[in-house]
Amino acid sequence: MHLSERELITLLMIRGYGDRIRSYEEAANLFNDTFPNRPPIAESTVQKTVCCFKQFGFIKDKPRTGRPKSATNEEKSVEVMQSFTENQYISVPKAAQEHGISTFSVPT
Structure with a gap:
């Protein structure tokens, strides 16, 4: 929880x-x-x-290591797709990095 x-x-x-x-x-x-x-x-x-x-000395969660977040919601998916609309030559790894998600989560 x-x-x-x-x-x-x-x-x-x-x-x-x-x-x-x-x-x-x-x-x-x-x-x-x-x-x-x-x-x-x-x-x-x-x-x-x-x-x-x-x-x-703080209450926020420590940064997590491991697998990056995935594009699990529609808003994130739309943001990623917008990246390809704005730059059709952007690579999948670059789009994933810009949005802080795994490359497997980039909708293609």
């Missing part, structure tokens, strides 16, 4: 700091009460979020 940046910040604020630090269980319960329309989080999510923030 992925938490938005706003939710991560809220979670850290719920956890507290200084003299008033809630337990992971208390923080998870309060977070779940605050966001009742989303799937509940576990204590381990609170612990991982706090540890990551303490270790790296």
Whole structure:
């Protein structure tokens, strides 16, 4: 389950700091009460979020390695196709690189 940046910040604020630090269980319960329309989080999510923030000093996900993103939505596909309309000589690898997707995702 992925938490938005706003939710991560809220979670850290719920956890507290200084003299008033809630337990992971208390923080998870309060977070779940605050966001009742989303799937509940576990204590381990609170612990991982706090540890990551303490270790790296930020809450955003670290850049991922591995396979590039694919063109999974219509908007991205249209953007890529527009590249070929604007420059019929553009290569598939170049179009993929410009749009941050894998070459296999370039519609041809």
